[in-house]
Amino acid sequence: MYLGLDLGTSGVKALLIDAGQTVVGSGHGSLDVSRPHPGWSEQDPAHWIQACETAIAELKASHPKELATVKGIGLSGQMHGATLLDAADKVLRPCILWNDTRSHAEAAALDGDPRFRELTGNIVFPGFTAPKLAWVKNNEPGIFAKVAKVLLPKDFLRHWLTGEHMSEMSDSAGTSWLDVGKRRWSADLLAATSLDEKQMPSLVEGTAKAGGLRAELASKWGVEAGIPIAGGAGDNAASACGMGTVGAGHAFVSLGTSGVLFAANASYLPNPASAVHTFCHALPNTWHQMGVILSATDSLNWLSEISGKGAGKLTAELGDTLQAPSGVSFLPYLSGERTPHNDSAIRGAFTGLAHESSRAVLTQAVLEGVAFAFRDSLEALKKAGTTLTRVTAIGGGSRSRYWLKAIATALQVPVDIPADGDFGAAFGAARLGLIAATGADPLSICTAPATDATIEPDTALIGAYADAYHRYRALYPAIKGATA
Known part of the structure; x- marks a missing residue:
């Protein structure tokens, strides 16, 4: 058996697979996000451990014999979070999460240094890790002075599991400190934020062993001590491993809390001016590009909350x-x-509202707005040198066929729906655990699932969708000008 642990924003998922990659069972532990100020988003790393313990306990209760035979563990996690430890490995402050925007001024300052785009292949976004450390230095200097290690969220879990300070390439590429082409920390970029390599975890590939399970936890869970923990991956790269999106030209669209249009690449193809993320993949000598929107299903969940109607019922009203x-x-x-x-x-913003704008009209607009945001990402990927001919849909929002029809028509490419199964980040993490434990060929393990159905663009509505996208594109500068 092989175990995948996925540390998301809303919870930790533990997924157990067998040697044939059949899902055997899963467990879950919930998490909340703290928003103490506008634009802030934090979590207490201690809660990640509690959620992981809950997920493992649930799995142990339902599948004790299978869990006892686990031979490898893989990790996946929300990216970009700044988890700060002192010299005694004590957490110094709540982790600043990926969707926290407080460090926008620091991000702009770092992005103004041409070395960052040159070496990382990316804009320095406020959600990335480096500007968060610059913010801590500027606003919490006492804490910054005590920082002995900076860990990404899943790598904090790794430290708890193994005692090691280690990370891998895909997650580390989202810090703004990694030389993404050379797959190593950049001393120059670290120095630009008053840090050095001693404060970073050591690096391995996502398929490699990155520590062994501590005896205390092994005894508690009823598994063998020292079993290998794979390097793992950031959540999107882990999802790509689960979906088999590892070869050039393969792509998926993820409708999760945030939205991702993900394309695998066989070489390093940076184009930071397009605002596309160019990161290392979890497999050696591979990279990927992503267009990222920050509120995908979060947009529908927001409408659900203010309308008092469940997200599924909102989309059902559309037929x-x-x-x-x-x-x-x-x-x-x-x-x-x-x-x-x-x-x-x-x-x-909503625009074009009238007396006849019903709840269903607002729901339709939300789904279309997210679809058009994905179209923005598709256009950015084209500018970065990537052309997509089809995508596979994953994430909770992909349960809505209406939404997938809107996305297919907005992107003007077919959307494949995988056969029933769990092919997300936890599954990808479990695959990486299998590879690290057995030395199996990554490409033979990270294969694509069968396609259950394909949603083609609605040719009768492509013109109407193109017109609506044109209106959508005109709104950003108008809204920005009105709110500046």
Whole structure:
């Protein structure tokens, strides 16, 4: 058996697979996000451990014999978080999360140093780790002075599991400190934020062993001590491993809390001006590009909360047949936006509202707004040298066929729906655990699932969607100008 642990924003998932990669069982532990000030987003790392313990306990209760035979563990996690430890490995402050925008001024200052884009292949976004440390230095100098190690969220879990300070390439590429082409820390970029390599975890590839399970935890869970913990991956790269999106030209669209249009690359193809993320993949000598929107299902969840109706019921009101855009537009910038705008201050909006704008019209506009945000990412990927001919849909939002029809029509590419199964980040992490434990060929393990159905663009509505996208594109500068 092999175990995948995925540390998300809303919870930890533990997924058990067998040697044939069949899912055997899973457990879950919930997490909350603290927002003490506008634009802030934090979690207590101690809660990650509690959620992981809960998930493992649930798995042990349902599958004790299978859990006892685990031979390898893989990790996946939310990216970019700044987890700060002192010299005694004590947490210094709550972790500043990926969707925290407080360090926008520090990000802009670092991005003004040409070395960052040159070496990382990316804009320095406020959500990345380096500007968060610059913010801590500027605003919490006493804490900054005590920082002995900076760990990404999943690597904090690794430290708890193994006692090691280690990370891997895909997650570390989102810090703004990694030389992404050379797959190593940059002393120059670290120095630009008054840090050095001693304060960073050591690096391995995602398929390699990065520590062994501590005896105390092994005894508690009823597994063998010292079993290998794989380097693992950031959540999107882990999802790509789960989906088999590891070869050039393969792509997926992820409808999670945030939204991702992910394309695998066989070589390093940076184009930071496009606001596309260019990161190392979890497999050696591979890279990937991502367009990222910060509020995908979060946009629908927001509407659900204020309307008092569940997200599933909101989308059900639209029926199964894709409708032409109504003229009401929605900008999904509830937490700012990354691709293509790199704007942490912009906020969402409805436009075109009228007396006849029903709840269903607002729901339709939200789904279309997220679809058009993915279209923005597709156009940015094209500018970065990547052309996509089809995508596979993953994430909780992909359960809505209406939403997938809107995305297919907005992107004008087919959207494949995988056969029933769990192929997300936890599954990808478990695959990496299998590879690290057995030395198996990564490409033979990270294969794509069968396709259950394909949603083609609605050719009758492509023109209407193109017109609506044109309106959508015109709204960003108008809203930005009105709120500056």
